Amino acid sequence: MNFETKKTALRMISHGLYLLSVEHEGHYNVSTISWLSQASFDPPLVMMGVKCDTLTHSMVEQSGQFAINMLAVGQTDIAQVFFKHAEHEADKLSGYGFEPGPVTGAPLLLDAPAWFECKVTDAVKRGDHTVVVAEVVEAGVRDTNAKPMALRDTAWHYGG
Amino acid sequence: MNFETKKTALRMISHGLYLLSVEHEGHYNVSTISWLSQASFDPPLVMMGVKCDTLTHSMVEQSGQFAINMLAVGQTDIAQVFFKHAEHEADKLSGYGFEPGPVTGAPLLLDAPAWFECKVTDAVKRGDHTVVVAEVVEAGVRDTNAKPMALRDTAWHYGG
Numbered sequence: 001m002n003f004e005t006k007k008t009a010l011r012m013i014s015h016g017l018y019l020l021s022v023e024h025e026g027h028y029n030v031s032t033i034s035w036l037s038q039a040s041f042d043p044p045l046v047m048m049g050v051k052c053d054t055l056t057h058s059m060v061e062q063s064g065q066f067a068i069n070m071l072a073v074g075q076t077d078i079a080q081v082f083f084k085h086a087e088h089e090a091d092k093l094s095g096y097g098f099e100p101g102p103v104t105g106a107p108l109l110l111d112a113p114a115w116f117e118c119k120v121t122d123a124v125k126r127g128d129h130t131v132v133v134a135e136v137v138e139a140g141v142r143d144t145n146a147k148p149m150a151l152r153d154t155a156w157h158y159g160g
Numbered sequence: 161m162n163f164e165t166k167k168t169a170l171r172m173i174s175h176g177l178y179l180l181s182v183e184h185e186g187h188y189n190v191s192t193i194s195w196l197s198q199a200s201f202d203p204p205l206v207m208m209g210v211k212c213d214t215l216t217h218s219m220v221e222q223s224g225q226f227a228i229n230m231l232a233v234g235q236t237d238i239a240q241v242f243f244k245h246a247e248h249e250a251d252k253l254s255g256y257g258f259e260p261g262p263v264t265g266a267p268l269l270l271d272a273p274a275w276f277e278c279k280v281t282d283a284v285k286r287g288d289h290t291v292v293v294a295e296v297v298e299a300g301v302r303d304t305n306a307k308p309m310a311l312r313d314t315a316w317h318y319g320g
Contacts, residue, residue: 040287127200
């Protein structure tokens with residue numbers, strides 16, 4: 001298999017950009033992720049790839065729950081901030097306001113147009129990211145008119 | 161959890177549109193799918209949701225391999241055709257030319273701008289779709305300039 005050809009083909013997959021957030025034992029973290037898809041209607045499941053050997057991976061594994069915060073076109077600033085670990089100060093994470101999710105306690109970023117909370121059901125550990133399968137247990141929408149940000153709306157790549 | 165809120169939030173996930181193709185014991189099938197994401201760089205893995213109780217699900221499960229054919233903006237005609245089972249006639253499937261994939265034998269639609277072949281590594285059966293995790297073993301690109309079709313470029317929804 002030609003490496004460049006494989007990269008070009010895989011980069012044609014349509015990925016979005018999301019903030020994966022988690023709370024565990026009073027600590028919060030938020031990570032920008034791209035590999036997420038719905039995986040079932042009934043029960044409502046999603047699947048996501050979470051990079052191994054990261055703080056977020058460890059916290060999701062230990063707490064067994066998390067939230068996904070949607071991002072709208074133009075919210076590249078907040079996406080970029082959470083390429084690094086979140087810094088918690090009072091009611092803000094790295095300068096962005098949040099509230100704890102009603103079911104999971106995972107931080108819901110107030111700037112996100114929508115969010116949903118999940119409980120992990122399964123994990124497949126085979127590559128450099130773990131495939132996490134999880135059931136959606138709560139959801140909220142703050143801006144029904146938001147246009148979701150696709151990865152290819154940005155200057156970033158994550159795939160290939 | 162409010163059903164409509166959950167639907168609105170989940171429909172903000174960025175999904176694409178792809179042709180999942182498979183060969184098993186001399187039979188071919190092709191299905192239009194939406195729930196696909198990369199899942200690891202090394203090894204290169206993808207994850208996809210495949211509707212249970214379908215011919216394609218059964219063929220992927222039995223053969224353990226498949227191909228993904230990318231679609232470009234505007235290729236809604238071919239996407240729509242494969243909402244139904246493929247009809248095989250000579251070197252065509254439902255009227256569209258194909259060639260067998262070099263590794264898996266899964267049909268590669270000649271109109272697709274890119275494709276990759278996969279071997280199934282894991283399956284998570286928890287919802288109305290199975291989460292299939294698979295390693296990318298071969299890939300090809302026919303049109304490097306193609307703009308991939310996102311689900312929200314179409315009039316269709318698949319999620320919520």
